[in-house]
Amino acid sequence: MPPLLRVSDLRTYYFGFHGTRVVKAVDGVSFTVEPGETFGLVGESGCGKTTTCHSIVRLLAPGARIVSGSIELDGQDLMTRSPAEMRKVRGRRIATILQDPMASLDPLFSIYDQVAEPAYYHRGLRGQALRQRVKELLTGVRIPSPESRMREFPHQMSGGMRQRIVGAIAQAGGPRIIIADEPTTNLDVTIQLQYLNLLKDLQRATGVALIFVTHNLGIVAKMCDKVAVMYAGKIVEMQSVRGLFYRPRHPYTKALLDSIPKLGVKEPLYGIPGQPPDLAELPTGCSFHPRCQRAVDRCRVEEPAQLDLNGDGTARCWLPIEPLPSA
Amino acid sequence: MHKPLLEVRDLQKHFPVGGSLFGKTRGVVKAVDGISFTINPGETLGLVGESGCGKTTTSRLVLAAEEPTAGTIEFEGRNVAELSGAERQSYRRKVQVVFQDPYSSLSPRMRVGDIIAEPIRAHAGLSSAEVRARVAALLELIGLRPDAARLFPHEFSGGQRQRLAIARALSTDTRLVVLDEPVSALDVSIRAHIISLLEEIQRRLSVSYLFIAHDLAAVSHLSHRTAVMYLGKLVEVTDSLELCRAPLHPYTKALFAASLPSHPDEPREEIVLSGEVPSALNPPPGCRFHPRCPFVMPRCSEEEPKLAEVAPGHRVACHLY
Numbered sequence: 001m002p003p004l005l006r007v008s009d010l011r012t013y014y015f016g017f018h019g020t021r022v023v024k025a026v027d028g029v030s031f032t033v034e035p036g037e038t039f040g041l042v043g044e045s046g047c048g049k050t051t052t053c054h055s056i057v058r059l060l061a062p063g064a065r066i067v068s069g070s071i072e073l074d075g076q077d078l079m080t081r082s083p084a085e086m087r088k089v090r091g092r093r094i095a096t097i098l099q100d101p102m103a104s105l106d107p108l109f110s111i112y113d114q115v116a117e118p119a120y121y122h123r124g125l126r127g128q129a130l131r132q133r134v135k136e137l138l139t140g141v142r143i144p145s146p147e148s149r150m151r152e153f154p155h156q157m158s159g160g161m162r163q164r165i166v167g168a169i170a171q172a173g174g175p176r177i178i179i180a181d182e183p184t185t186n187l188d189v190t191i192q193l194q195y196l197n198l199l200k201d202l203q204r205a206t207g208v209a210l211i212f213v214t215h216n217l218g219i220v221a222k223m224c225d226k227v228a229v230m231y232a233g234k235i236v237e238m239q240s241v242r243g244l245f246y247r248p249r250h251p252y253t254k255a256l257l258d259s260i261p262k263l264g265v266k267e268p269l270y271g272i273p274g275q276p277p278d279l280a281e282l283p284t285g286c287s288f289h290p291r292c293q294r295a296v297d298r299c300r301v302e303e304p305a306q307l308d309l310n311g312d313g314t315a316r317c318w319l320p321i322e323p324l325p326s327a
Numbered sequence: 328m329h330k331p332l333l334e335v336r337d338l339q340k341h342f343p344v345g346g347s348l349f350g351k352t353r354g355v356v357k358a359v360d361g362i363s364f365t366i367n368p369g370e371t372l373g374l375v376g377e378s379g380c381g382k383t384t385t386s387r388l389v390l391a392a393e394e395p396t397a398g399t400i401e402f403e404g405r406n407v408a409e410l411s412g413a414e415r416q417s418y419r420r421k422v423q424v425v426f427q428d429p430y431s432s433l434s435p436r437m438r439v440g441d442i443i444a445e446p447i448r449a450h451a452g453l454s455s456a457e458v459r460a461r462v463a464a465l466l467e468l469i470g471l472r473p474d475a476a477r478l479f480p481h482e483f484s485g486g487q488r489q490r491l492a493i494a495r496a497l498s499t500d501t502r503l504v505v506l507d508e509p510v511s512a513l514d515v516s517i518r519a520h521i522i523s524l525l526e527e528i529q530r531r532l533s534v535s536y537l538f539i540a541h542d543l544a545a546v547s548h549l550s551h552r553t554a555v556m557y558l559g560k561l562v563e564v565t566d567s568l569e570l571c572r573a574p575l576h577p578y579t580k581a582l583f584a585a586s587l588p589s590h591p592d593e594p595r596e597e598i599v600l601s602g603e604v605p606s607a608l609n610p611p612p613g614c615r616f617h618p619r620c621p622f623v624m625p626r627c628s629e630e631e632p633k634l635a636e637v638a639p640g641h642r643v644a645c646h647l648y
Contacts, residue, residue, distance in 0.1 A: 044514040158603050188377040189541060190600045193585035197599060215515055218587020245590040259519035261548035262589045264571030269519035269548070275484045276514070 002075040003032035010069035012055045023279045025051040027233035038210040040224035048233040049213045053179045058086050092122035095170035099182040101162035105154040112150035118173035137168040160191035181213040229253050232287035239313035247323035249315040251292045294319050331365035332535050338362050338398035340384050356607045358384040360559035369533035373550030381559040382539045386505045420450045423496035427508035429488035433480040440476030446498045465494040486517035503535045543586045547571050555579045558615040565641040575643045577620045
């Protein structure tokens, strides 16, 4: 049984100034997503997590190009698809939810038009069946009185409701995977909790797989089954969510976990020295070595290979942190 | 008993809305509706709440950027509304601000040295050599090299820019800094640095902070006491650790329940609030939180609860206590 989605050695670069400046936004990323799984992609801004997602659905900005690698959905290669064929993949098999709902909704179309569109094109629904489906979808994302709400426009909705509508649109084509790129960053905390619980419920009801892109480790702890930590265009560590939180192996993961304030604890926070590198001028060797406390000479010259953690996942480090023997 | 540095009493700010230039206004938004709190010297008061609850209006009132509709703000024992011109200058010198986004709060056309020196030149009347020395000392305080003064803001990363904004806020004889979401726009690995820097500055200069944020974990980390705001009212004020250990107001409980876990198996009391924050134009009668409250009683829709002390230093506005 092949995994639902397999990304192998994906490299997406941005070419600027007639190719003289190459930004390696995604540089050899591989991962798999199983049906019904929630896969977290974590990292700081500019680490390449969004470019990875855009590469999967092939909605890259001009100037960006997938240089190498393969993306397989249900065992079928997506890289060889024509743009017209990709249009049948987006929305029908892979849907996306972006950070700002006002940017993904069209202010000139009613909620009905926007939720109905994927069901019309991808599911071939018409007339009363289409109307019924839109009503179901809106009820599914807990929009009160969907019959009257579907005649309204995005500006008449609150931020939380708009993002729920985007969730309904993502569902409308009946996709196998939803890519959610920081979907709750613009929402208030209580609304964020409502939304995360809603996504979980939808996932339970439909068995859709989720790729959750975030910089917030709390969201990862709440939502994800498997997590990949990205740094400077590479996945530096990939583990099950419990493994990552209890036995972080890459120094960057450990540092990230130590740098977040925890409720009710006033211990000093660990700040990672320095700042993320310029993706056009990466340091030699391991990209994290200038900020790593454990760095040795080898880290400065030789790029670490992907290390298999005895079934626990993978890490790209010459000196991974040894887990404490579990009590 | 020391005197508080800042004492806010029954502060209100109402904004008229609707209506045209000559038309009648259609209503008032009670952005801040009768809040009282104090900040002691060297203390950090955290102010948490969701968007639209009045946090930013409160900060603008404290900064004297906005005139209150009613209520008083006392700073070092003097009513701010009654200060004379020169005294008001001195107030503005002592109360400074750091904003959320260091990309828009620093002028891209000014050199860092001038950005930090501007408040000193405007207020202190020092010679240029003294100003330079002061700027160098401030840069050292925030952990940057003195030659950074010749550079422009675009040559710095987001975290360094936020450091510069902090240096500017400390450049006069600052006693109180209003921190309006100072780490929300920064990357996770940078936030810890800024929080630690703010803590260290407080230890060295014993300035007070009014720390406004929506991230409970960051607020409880940095603040001595925390005030929780909902729709223009304070609903709970107490020691930060006490608030984390035993939140009393149902809204505070819900905020904690909604804050994200720090590891996958963290036990959680799940209180999922239904609905959204009502409009401040037409707040519900009685307790403003009652339409969303899981513990609502008949009394809550009729009578507005007062912020009352239920334990030493722990004030809650709720009929349950």
